[in-house]
Amino acid sequence: MTDLLQVLAVEVLVVAAAMALTAYAAHRAGRYSVVDTTWGLALAAVALVAALGGASLDAGEPWRRWLLLALVAVWGSRLSWHMHRRNSGHGEDPRYAAMLAGATPLQRVVKVWVTQGAAVVLVGLPVTVAAVTTGGWAFLAPAGVALWLLGVSFEAVGDAQLARFKADPANRGRIMDRGLWSWTRHPNYFGDACVWWGIWMVSLTTPWSLLTVVAPLAMTYFLVFATGARLLDKHMEGRPGWAEYAARTSMFVPLPPRRARRDHPED
Structure with a gap:
C-alpha cells in the first residue's frame, strides 16, 4: 500500500502541473477546449510515472508496467495530436461553451481543471496499481x-x-x-x-x-x-x-x- 501511495502522490503532482500549464495555454488561446489536447498526454504521463515508480521501488512486474506504458503512450499521443490538429485555429468547442455558460471563475476552475485532473488520476488507476503489484493473471x-x-x-x-x-x-x-x-x-x-x-x-x-x-x-x-x-x-x-x-x-x-x-x- 505504501508503494501505491508514493506513486499516486507523484502522479497527482504531475497531473496538477499539467493542468496548470494547460490552464495558462487555454487563457492565451481564449478557449477551454485546449484541455482536450492535454488529456491523452496527461494519461501517458501518469503511465510513465507509474512505470518509473514501480521500477524504482522494485515493485510489480516489469513486462506488465512497460506494456501498459506503451499502450497508454501510443493511444495518448495519437489522440492528443489529433485533437491539436482538429482544434487549432477554431473557436471554443460548443460543449464547453454550453457547460460553462453562466459559471463563475471558480466554477470554471472546478468544472474544467480540477475535474479533468481528478479524472486523469482516476482513469489511470489500473495502470498505477499494476505498476506496484504482482499476480498470476x-x-x-x-x-x-x-x-x-x-x-x-x-x-x-x-x-x-x-x-x-x-x-x-x-x-x-x-x-x-x-x-x-x-x-x-x-x-x-x-x-x-x-x-x-x-x-x-x-x-x-x-x-x-x-x-x-x-x-x-x-x-x-x-x-x-x-x-x-x-x-x-x-x-x-x-x-x-x-x-x-x-x-x-x-x-x-x-x-x-x-x-x-x-x-x-x-x-
Whole structure:
C-alpha cells in the first residue's frame, strides 16, 4: 500500500502541473477546449510515472508496467495530436461553451481543471496499481491487448473518415453517415472505451485489482453521458438530417443501421 501511495502522490503532482500549464495555454488561446489536447498526454504521463515508480521501488512486474506504458503512450499521443490538429485555429468547442455558460471563475476552475485532473488520476488507476503489484493473471493480457487494438483502430479510422468528410466542400452542412459512422454515431468514443477496458484487462494482477474497474466504468460514463456522446448529440439536434440519422444509427455500440420505418395508421 505504501508503494501505491508514493506513486499516486507523484502522479497527482504531475497531473496538477499539467493542468496548470494547460490552464495558462487555454487563457492565451481564449478557449477551454485546449484541455482536450492535454488529456491523452496527461494519461501517458501518469503511465510513465507509474512505470518509473514501480521500477524504482522494485515493485510489480516489469513486462506488465512497460506494456501498459506503451499502450497508454501510443493511444495518448495519437489522440492528443489529433485533437491539436482538429482544434487549432477554431473557436471554443460548443460543449464547453454550453457547460460553462453562466459559471463563475471558480466554477470554471472546478468544472474544467480540477475535474479533468481528478479524472486523469482516476482513469489511470489500473495502470498505477499494476505498476506496484504482482499476480498470476497474465493470461488476460492478450485479450486486453486485442481489445485495445480494436479500440485504437476504431478510434483512428473513425477520426480519419470524419476528417476526410469535412475536408470535402460538397459535404458542408451534411451529416456524416458513412463508414463506421453508419454503424454508430460516435465511433471515436466507442473506440476510446474499448481502449480503456483493454488496458484494465492487461492491468489485472490480483482479485483486489478488480476494484479498479471503477476506472473504465468512469471513462465509459464520461464518453457516453458527461462530456461525450449525449452532450454532442444535444448540440447536433435540430441540424438538417440529424433526426433521421439518429433514428437509424446506434448511439454508441456499433450495430447494423436500422431501416427507416413507415408509420401506419394501425400501428
